Every structure is written in structure tokens, then in C-alpha cells.
Amino acid sequence: MFREMVGGLRITLREMMTKPITIQYPEEQRPVPPRHRGRHILHRYDNGLEKCIGCELCAGACPVGCIYVQAAENDPQHPVSPGERYAVRYEINLMRCIYCGYCAEACPTEAITLGPRLDLADYKRERLVATKDDLLEAWPGFHPMAQGVAEGRGAPAPQTSPLGAGSSHQGPAGSAPGLRPPIPGSRGSGGGAAPI
Amino acid sequence: MADASTVAELVNISVDGRPVEVPPGTLVWDACEKAGIFVPVYCAHKKLEPVAVCRMCLVEVEGLPKLQPACATRVAPGMVVRTQTEQVRKFRDGNLEFLLLNHPLDCPVCDRGGECDLQDFTQRYGPGRARSSITEKVHFDKAVKLSDKIMLDQERCILCWRCVRYYEEITGEREIVLQERGVHTVVDSFERQPLQSQFQGNLPEICPVGALTHRQYRFRARPWDLRRTASVCSHCSYGCNIFVDAREEQIARYASNDNPEVDDSWLCDQGRYGFPELNRPERVINPEARVGGLRQAVSYQDAVARAAGALLRVRGDHGGTSVGVLGSPRMTNEEAFVLQWLAREVIATPHVDHRYEPLEGISPEQFRLGIAELEGCDAVVVIGDRPERLSPVLTLRLYKVANKLGRQILRVPETFSAAQVVKQLPAAGRIGIVAAQADRAAAMGLRAKAGSAGREAAVLTITEAVNSRGCQDLGLLPNVGPGYRSLEHSGLFGRQLLEAAVAGQIKALLVVGDGADFEAEGLFHEALAKVDVAVVVTAWQGVASRAATVLLPGRTIAEKAGTVTNTEGRVQRVRTAVEPKFTFPSDLRILGDLAAGLGSDLGVQALAAPVFELLAAAVPAYRGCQAGLRAHWEPGS
Secondary structure, three states, X not given: OHHHHHHHHXXXXXXXXXXXXXXXXXXXXXXXXXXXXOOEEEOEOOOXXXXXXXXXXXXXXXXXXXXXXXXXXXXXXXXXXXXXXXXXXXXXXXXXXXXXXXXXXXXXXXXXXXXXXXXXXXXOOXXXXXXXXXXXXXXXXXXXXXXXXHHOOOOOOOOOOOOOOOOHHHHHHHHOOOOOOOOOOOOOOOOOOOOO | OOOHHHOOOOEEEEEOOEEEEEOOOOEHXXXXXXXXXXXXXXXXXXXXXXXXXXXXXXXXXXXXXXXXXXXXXXXXXXXXXXXXXXXXXXXXXXXHHHHHHOOOOOHHHOOOOOOXXXXXXXXXXXXXXXXXXXXXXXXXXXXXXXXOXXXXXXXXXXXXXXXXXXXXXXXXXXXXXXXXXHHHOEEEEHHHOOOOOOOOOHHHHHOOOOOEEEOOOOOOOOHHHOEEEEEEOOOOOOOOEEEEEEEOOEEEEEEEOOOOOOOOOOOOHHHXXXXXXXXXXOEOOOOEEEEXXXXXXXXXXXXXXXXXXXXXXXXXXXOHHHEEEEOOOOOOHHHHHHHHHHHHHHHOOOOEEOOOOOOOOOOHHHHOOOOHHHHHOOEEEEEOOHHHHHOOHHHHHHHHHHHHOOOEEEEEOOOOOHHHHHHHOOOOOEEEEEEEHHHHHHHHXXXXXXXXXXXXXXXXXXXXXXXXXXXXXXXXXXXXXXHHOEOOOOOOOHHHHHHHHHOOOOOEEEEEOOOHHHHOOHHHHHHHHHOOEEEEEEOEOOHXXXXXXXXXXXXXXXXXXXXXXXXXXXXEEEOOOOOOOXXXXXXXXXXXXXXXXXXXXXXXXXXXXXXXXXXHHHOHHHOOOOOOOEOOOOOOO
């Protein structure tokens, strides 16, 4: 009996000496693995245009039907995305989402990816239906993947008016090399931010 | 192709080893379909003549060295067709590779994506991958606005000519042409003039790819978002069969639902693009009642009880004839029948109508000729331009009768001399007479004249709204009862009724339906202001809803179930395509509950099917007709 007691205490004492593996969560955070599938992010091209073209393939691929997309036609003078079509409404019901990543897989323009964010609790159910404003990458991008590009950029433009070709507040971003988005339907070439 | 006399000598052929018997002259494609074998095709269309330009339907015919287009080859006795051989597979594969060579592959932003033949056949028969680069494609104009209704994307076009042939064969307007040669061939409107046709909406539907698209539907939804309901177009009385495609309880588009007897798969633009009318947000969504001078929201039961109480009070004080009942030609047959029953039997008033202007001297004989029966006429007389204005799709049927069948079409002005017209008609054969209902007297006169000249003639009059014919058949009129039964006491017609209300003789009004015929009339406004009680069941905010003492939320035609009768007497079903924003009972149940409140029982549940049985018992012509058959009126009834 004594031997067992000593054996148990030895484990206890050994563990007392080791560093704890818990952290002070909200203040302290562990790095998230690069391929973590957390809350979705809607990306932009370097010229600020949204990558999403409102094609609804994500909604079609979604196994739980948690994505709602309503597309609309771009105003050629002030396009939101390259080409003719953009998503005027884009909503994801985060309570229903199973974070499978099929939406990202279906996306033809790599507009949607699942990001690192995993703190998705909230006090109100309504707030767990993420809208386009919640999901859309800020411009210039905050996302780690976009950081490198963002550094070389001039003054940021207001997020609400993505810039089109020839826009006066285009700044150096317009001259980003070789950034014509590979969108079918956009035939204009040359300057990076040439929609349509 | 083959008429009834040749049915005896059917041709035996074999498709992929399956024996099929078809009439001589049948196309191989149709024979394959009959054998249950699908052959992919782009250029051929059931309503168009074959051209065999897309080469997608090539099949092997034993004894012939080269593959044959199934869409243009006619069957021969003993023909052996094979559709699944290695050679056919190779040709389909190669053909699709050619079609995709310059196709932009912008399926994600294409409105046709998800219901595109090019996508489907590529998936099923095509090459797995492209051998050419996406950057080497020949480019054409995208997003060409052909008109305010149609968008053209020349890159997506696979040059099947369906649109060109549609304009040539179906409408005769020839607005779209093929331009340039070889790889530069494009489809475009003639000299880039905007399309003028009133049948443009059919173009995106016959286009097998996303080259021609509706501007109204542009980027509104993907096919998998839509819930499809077979119903009837509510634009006019022609009764074109449609599919209502709805997204989130809003109508997103109308699509044609081929009924060879009525629309022959074509819709007019007024009908096809007219549905935003039904999506309007100005709806009545709550029962309301005037309580002590102030209108306020009340419960449904309370509203019905108040309506019934008010009507009973007026009837008690001034008699049943002091109540006027107004329906609408956009009600279903069931509602129209119950409403006239409610008026005549329950409220005991003869003053019931569904329209503003009086309608006298109508009989089923004025609707004897069926729409498809026009094709059996040797000559058709069209009186004035009103029939084709009321029901544009009629123009396409007349064009078919004239051009495909080579019959004589005689368009005469409203004021014509019957003797002169009869002289121009062929000496023998059946004569069809088409007129607007307003010209029914002239049409019947011409029929009598032709009859006395020894010609067999039949009349088709075109009514105005989707169920004008049903309202007339079922006696929602002050001068005839259900089944055109003559009445002992005629009531007042719509306008007279409102005049009597303004004069103070009518103390209460029961208004059911959209009231679109009345809303524009100042008299309606005055009458509603004058009467003591106005019970209104309507879907729309307007003059009636604002003036109502008791207001009950009604449904639009897209939200209710029942039957409507088209102008030739065909009883067709409308189905609930979208749900209203409220959960109150349907118009039909409101009428049933109102009758119960007035102390009468309908005898059956206030649902479309039992009420139809009830009305078929009262109007024998309607018996067994709700499956899309024409009501059969005995001559002279």
C-alpha cells in the first residue's frame, strides 16, 4: 500500500514541476494551424474589387444550405467585382455551418476561404448570421495571406466604394503588376484594375 | 407529317436493338424518343423545322457509310439505327470539343448555368478536358442589349439558328440574323436595331445555351434556387400554361409550359414579363375593421364576425337588395361561384357583378370555336385588332394557320359589311370568326350571314381578364345565373350599382378580389365613401382597402389554388406558386366563413376541389373539366 502511495505522489510531484499546458484564453491565444477551417472570409483583389461574382456555387455546394447569395449586375462605372455580376447580398448562417469547406472548394474565383477565426460565440442568434459586411476582407486586407501585398500599397480607400478602372483615388494600387483577375468575361487587359 | 389515314401502315425500325413502330415520314430523332433513347440535339426543336446544323444528333444508320443527323433523317422500313456505337461517341466528343473551342466557359456568371444543354451534354458525352488554352479563344461581344428585354452574349452562342428560325417560322418578324462567315459567324439583330417583337421572351427559352437571356431575370437566381409550379398566366384570357419559378416566395420568372391546344409553347412578353405586378409590396396583410370611427387591426374571427354582422344589419334595415356585391375577373372559378351564391342565396341580392361596364347578350355559342380548332378552319376572319391586342399569343396561332397550314386569314375592321366579307371567303369549308368580346354582336351577325350563305362558321370571342370567361359561365353577373341561366329579376351592372350606391339606394358593398377594374373609376371612390358598410377582401392596398369598414387580406392569383377558364372555355388549374406573407385563410375560405357568419352553410368545405364539385353540379358543362378540358356546352344552351 505504501509503495502505491509513493508511486502516486511521485506522479503528482512530477506534474507540479512541469509547465501547465492551459493558457489564459481570451488574453492569450494559441497560433491557429494554417489550414484551419474557421469563420469564412470573402476576399478582394489587390485593386479592391471583390473576388465574389455572386455565382452561388458555394450555396449550391453547401451540404447544409447555410449560404444565401443574391447576385446583381455591376454598374460598369462603379463595379463591385470584375465582370458583369457581383453578390449584392451574401449571408452565412454560422450556426448551421459545419465548416466543411465545400464552399471554398466550389468557388471558381477563390473568393471565399475558411479563415483562422474560431471564437464564434455570441449572445444573439441574429448576430450569428454573418452578412457580407462581416465576411468581407477589409481593404487593405487584414488577412495574413494578404498582408504582404497590402504593405506595398498607398493610401487606403473607403471600403464602401471599391475602386474601378480610371477612378481618381486609385493610387499606386492600380499599378500593381499583372493583377488582372482571371475572371471569364473580363476581356480588358493592361492596367490591373480593368473591370470588364 | 403523317395523318390518321396512314396509321395502318406503320414503319418498323430498330433503335439500339429496340423495335419501334412509327408512322412513315417520322424523324429518326422522334423514333428514338419513342423507343426511349435520348439523342442529344441543339439545333432541332419540336416546334421548328429541322436544319441539321449542330451535328450533335449524328447516329449510325446501317447501310449508310456516314453518320446521319437524327433530327433531319426520316425513317424508312427496316431501318437499323444505332446511337451508342464507338463512332457516334467519338463524333459527339469531337463535336462538343468544337463547340467549346471558343465558348467563354463563364458558367458561374451565366444565367443559364445549371439548366444549359451545353453544360449537360458536355458532362454526359463531351471530352473531359480541353486541348486548347483558354487564352486563345476568339472573342465576340458580350452583354449586347438586343432590346430592353433581351441580352445577347455572342461568345456563348453555338450557332444553332434556333432564334433565327423562330423569327422566320413562328413570328415571321425576322429580327435576328447570322452575320459574317466561318469562325467569325455571330448572331445579332438585323443592323443592331433593337428587337421590336412582342414575343422576344421566347428567345432565351429556345436558346439551348446562355447566349440569349432575359434582362428581367438577369442574375436574379440560379435554377437550383427556384421552386417550379405549373400554373396559368394571368395576363389575359388566353390561358397560356406556364411554370411559375419562385425564389423566397417571390416570383422570379415565368417559363412556358407547352400546351399545344392553347399556347403551343409560346408566351407573349406582356404575360411573361408582367409578374412584377404580383410581387408588389403594397399588400393588405392584416384584417382591419372600423371600430368607433377608427380603423384598427382586429383578429380574423373578429373581422369576419363584424363583416357578417354589418351586412346582416343592413339587410335587416333595408332589405337584401340594398347590398351590392362586386367580384373580379381575376378570381378563380370556385371563388366566383361561391361569391354569386353568397350574393343571391345568402344575402339575397340580385346586384352582383365582376366588371365595371355592363355585359349583355352573351352565350356559350360566342365561344364555340377552340383556339387549336383555328388550325382546322379553311379561313379565319379576324374582326379588328382588339383580339390580338387582348391576347397577343393569338397572333402566333394565326401566323401558323396562315403560313404553315396555308389557310386564308381575313383581317377586317370593326365596321365591316358581313355580305362583303362572306363574298371574300372560300366557297366551301369551315370558317373561323375571331373577335373581341366587345364585337360579339358583329361576330355573331357574320356567323349568321355565313350560315345563310351555306358556310359552316364558328365564333371565338376573346374576353379581357384571366377568368372573365369563368365569371361569365358561373353567373357572376347581374343578368345571368350560373350556366347562363336566365333570371327572374336582373340586378344592377357594376357601374349602375355604384351609381345606385352614390344615390343612396345601395347601403352596403361587398368587394372581393383585386378590384382592378374599379380602382381607376372615380365612381368607385364615391360609392365606397357613401355606403354605410364596405366589406372588402383584397390583396392590394388601394381605394377599396382604404375605404373599407371591414378589410380582410386576400391573395393574389399566384398565391391561390383553384381553376380558371380561358376564353375558349378550357378549365385549367392555377396552383399556389408562392405563399403570402400572412397565414390568414384563403379568399375562398373567407367567403365560406362569411356565409357561415350570415347563417348559411356552403355544404362542403371551402376548398377548391369540393367547391368545384359543387359548381359542376350547378353548371353541368364543367363536369370533369378541371384537368384542362374545355367545358362542353350543349348547342343552344
